[in-house]
Amino acid sequence: xxxxxxxxEMTATEGAIVQINCTYQTSGFxxxxxxQQHAGEAPTFLSYNVxxxxxxxxxxxxxxxxxxxxxxxxxxxxxxKDSASYLCAVMDSNxxxxxxxxxxxxxxx
Amino acid sequence: NAGVTQTPKFQVLKTxxxxxxxxAQDMNHEYMSWYRQDPxxxxxxxxxxxxAGITDQGEVPxxxxxxRSTTEDFPLRLLSAAPSQxxxxxxxxxxxxxxxxxxxxxxxxxxxxxxL
Numbered sequence: 001x002x003x004x005x006x007x008x009e010m011t012a013t014e015g016a017i018v019q020i021n022c023t024y025q026t027s028g029f030x031x032x033x034x035x036q037q038h039a040g041e042a043p044t045f046l047s048y049n050v051x052x053x054x055x056x057x058x059x060x061x062x063x064x065x066x067x068x069x070x071x072x073x074x075x076x077x078x079x080x081k082d083s084a085s086y087l088c089a090v091m092d093s094n095x096x097x098x099x100x101x102x103x104x105x106x107x108x109x
Numbered sequence: 110n111a112g113v114t115q116t117p118k119f120q121v122l123k124t125x126x127x128x129x130x131x132x133a134q135d136m137n138h139e140y141m142s143w144y145r146q147d148p149x150x151x152x153x154x155x156x157x158x159x160x161a162g163i164t165d166q167g168e169v170p171x172x173x174x175x176x177r178s179t180t181e182d183f184p185l186r187l188l189s190a191a192p193s194q195x196x197x198x199x200x201x202x203x204x205x206x207x208x209x210x211x212x213x214x215x216x217x218x219x220x221x222x223x224x225l
Contacts, residue, residue, distance in 0.1 A: 004151065033213075042199060042216035043152075087152070095212075096167075099151030 002026045004100035006088050011106045012078055020073045020086050020103045028093020034062055034073045035087040037102065043087055046073070075105075083107045111135055115200050115217035122190040122224045130185040130220050132200030139205045140212065141183040142167070143175065145196040146219075152199070158183055159205060190224045197221050 003025045012018040024032070031050040035043035049055055049064035049071060061074040075082055085102040092098055116131045134141065142157035154167030158177040172194060174186040183202075187194060198221075201214040 008149075035214075040219075042218050043214075044216070045213045048213065089152075091212075096154070097152075097214075099153075101149055101151045 002092065002098045004088055004090060004098055006100040006103045009104045009106065011108060014078055014080060014107055014109050016078050017074065017076050018078060018105065020105065022071045022088035022100060024069050024090045026090045026092045026098055029066060030091040030093065030095055032064055032071050033089045035089065037085045037087060078107050080107050113200055113202055113215050113217035115220050117220060118218065119221050122222065124191060124224060126190050128187050130198055132183045132217060133181050134202045135181065136202065136215065137180060138202035141177065141200065141202045143185045144199045144201060145169065146199060147196050155185065192224050195222060195224045
């Protein structure tokens with residue numbers, strides 16, 4: 001079957017760096033997405049990786065290793081507003097998205 | 110440019126009642142979809158559409174119907190509500206790039222449904 005694994009919850013300190021991991025097993029691969037979802041709100045797009053390597057976008061970076069079925073989202077200079085759930089999703093060979101359950105990130109002052 | 114608009118934001122139903130969740134987008138997106146989000150689980154696809162007049166089932170279609178008569182609108186109908194359908198429902202849309210998987214979804218604000 002198809003599976004996306006990510007930690008349920010993580011805690012980090014304001015100003016620090018945190019890495020949220022995502023491992024996947026899917027039928028084919030057409031890209032990996034990260035979305036951010038604040039409590040009670042809709043998911044919003046953060047990043048897309050289809051080739052191996054690191055994509056940097058301001059304080060957020062996303063890394064992909066297709067051979068290992070692994071990605072991470074790196075958040076630097078954490079701010080209180082980064083408290084949210086982070087959703088990993090993989091597009092399979094049929095261009096359908098498979099979603100992880102999300103990682104709830106708690107930022108402490 | 111409103112993006113994706115969902116109504117209602119909250120709804121309480123009794124078992125057996127029917128209702129329609131409305132979804133409209135003004136971005137001329139070909140692809141539209143409905144997801145449900147439950148605690149501890151990933152988003153699950155209910156139904157989707159790749160254009161007006163075309164709909165297909167997702168992972169959890171039972172108990173739900175959809176139609177796509179226009180590019181803009183994609184309503185989700187609950188035929189006979191059950192407590193298991195208590196959830197948060199999201200409508201999402203995207204352009205469709207057949208040459209890549211980089212089809213970024215834009216989500217509506219969500220509809221929280223409780224079935225008693």
